[in-house]
Amino acid sequence: MAFLLRELPDRALLEEFAGEFTHLDVDATLAYLRLLRLGSEMLDGLDRFLAGEDMTHGRWLTLVVLHRSGGRLLPSELAEKQGVTRATMTGLLTKLVDRGLVERELDDRDGRREAAVLTATGRRFVRRVLPKVYRHINAELAPLSPKDRRALARVLNKLIDP
């Protein structure tokens, strides 16, 4: 799911279109298209970066969520927190288990539950790679001044928490 429109319309072009097409709000459309484009681009960038650690953003997020939650969660809880389906989480966990970063532990009181547990190796991996990720993030946002970063975070939050 990538949206990497290279040739985004500029304000002048959109204002021209606004005469032809109804409902066109130039500022909304500009912001929207740039948001989609940058979101995809940054996600692509994250995946290219994580490939150097033989990792994908999906599995990485699972590790980070697990780490942040004390290292033990049910697959359904992980799926909910991460925003993927349980089916997808099954696949993510299987690959993390194959790599020895996570283990599955059956609940002896409820046979349906099988918690995902971060292994020592998994914990080391997160602690080793997290600083690199933060550096990657800083590099991605380097063109913005500290003030712009705060403004961006603040405005985006209004869309998340209206």
Place this chain on the structure above:
Amino acid sequence: MAFLLRELPDRALLEEFAGEFTHLDVDATLAYLRLLRLGSEMLDGLDRFLAGEDMTHGRWLTLVVLHRSGGRLLPSELAEKQGVTRATMTGLLTKLVDRGLVERELDDRDGRREAAVLTATGRRFVRRVLPKVYRHINAELAPLSPKDRRALARVLNKLIDP
């Protein structure tokens, strides 16, 4: 490629992490995570909206780029403008041709080239659906004031055109 982290860390949590992990810039990380999350969420929303027109964002973008360019482009040009590979464009065009929205026209001067041409049906489709898309965009950005929209568009542009 979705990044829909439901449970984004807040400022307080990141500040706590900043003590533990080096290289962590709280504002950069907040903005970055929200950007990824919203980009994925909006792209998902666009796909859900377009599904009502039996359309996907990939094919829709191809139609719009074609429309904006006068209705005739080479697949390689389309791929470049849209930010997908030529291989992906082959698939997108095949589906649009199947639906009668686009036709392929062999170049009689260069046998390698086979331009994609918007049909009358394709043109009508774009003119019919574009206003709905603009309304969708307005609805997505409704939580933002006009001032916030301008600020968002301006800051994002610094990341696209540093």
Place this chain on the structure above:
DNA sequence: GGCTATTAGTTAGCCGGCTAACATGTATCC
């Protein structure tokens, strides 16, 4: 205590990207 509904996890198969390898046609250069 035994149907029934619900919950947890998995499996199967789809979809839209990707890369790599492949025709096929054109350009270049000796």
Place this chain on the structure above:
DNA sequence: GGATACATGTTAGCCGGCTAACTAATAGCC
């Protein structure tokens, strides 16, 4: 003008999401 390089588009096969359908286990209700 023929070998070689390059450009265009397609194919084959991978990957990470998804939905829908399934199994297994628990909970609830009569």
